[in-house]
Amino acid sequence: MLRYVVSLWFLTLAWAQECQVGNIQVVQNFDRHRYAGRWYAVGKKDPEGLFLLDNIEANFIVADDGSMTATARGKVILLNNWEMCAQMLATFEETGEPAKFRMRYWGVAAYLQTGNDDHWVIDTDYDNYAIHYSCRVLNADGTCQDSYSFIFSRHITGLRLEDQAIVTQKKNDLCLLGKYRRVAHTGFCDSSS
Template sequence: MDYFRFVFLMVLASFIEDSLATSCAVDQFRVKNGFDYKRYTGKWYAVAKKDPEGLFLQDNIWAEYFVDDEGTMTALSKGRVKLFGFWVICADMTAQYNIPDPHIPGKMEMAYRGLARYLSSGGDHYWVIDTDYDSYAVTYACRRLKDDGTCDDGYAIIFSRNPLGLPPNIQRIVRQKQEEICLAGQFEPVLQSGACP
């Protein structure tokens, strides 16, 4: 009888562990609760990134966010990109953000345009997974979903207010958020050498 009780408890524990595990379905990802886009304004420096498919900014990435009198958030960003496999330039991008559901302001839609004619224009989701507004922000975008609801092509950027990076206590928070969006171990550091002021 003890053997069957043991097996039952092991199966139950496995079921509970599976149900509590982080879901990688994109619609299950939580964003910053009560996101305040006015506090988010100002300059942010990318310190780590997970690239999508295709052309993407390489390093020296920064973004500066603004909110106008009508409450519209826009951003100017810059970063180095390699074109044609050899030509490295600092590329400018502009973006405007729309909040489709005012109850979830951390889930935005971003319309962007590359000022260099080589960079694409389009739209992506722009989700602020977490931020403290003063030191770090974890952002996420999924460009294409798989049939099971997980992301087939997406990207994420870890931003810091300081181009030198994040303190150890904040790095722990960021690692936890990377796990929550199923991207742990997929980020690479972003060089900030001042090449794109």
């Protein structure tokens, strides 16, 4: 029995070290100009609290001075039964690493979100897929207590077959494999605009 407990403790310790936020790798040589444009969320790991549910689109914009902003929209449910399309604006603050930003929400999103999140681009090929990650609350052991993540595609129909294995590996690297759900695109925000 003691051997079992010790083995379990070592496995837990190894998992915690693998899953520490400080060990998460982001895309190298991130090019925000190639990244700019429209992305469709096709999968997401939800955080705690109210958040965009489906029909999620994001448009990243790079200004002449190199600063980046984003607009996004998606369906939310307020007061347990009121469906609406939320329009959001985010500004990004530089952190010294090109693929790591601090993101601040503006407008109605400030009521839906916590307002100042890490926003990391974990991986992208710029033309087909992108993986975003944010840890809102860090545990004492360096793992994340409250995170969210988006799998984005340039195509509203979803990921290409050849991108799915890469995305699955990245989900595993984030210690979030099995925690994502599909994001539907039904035209809700088009019809409610």
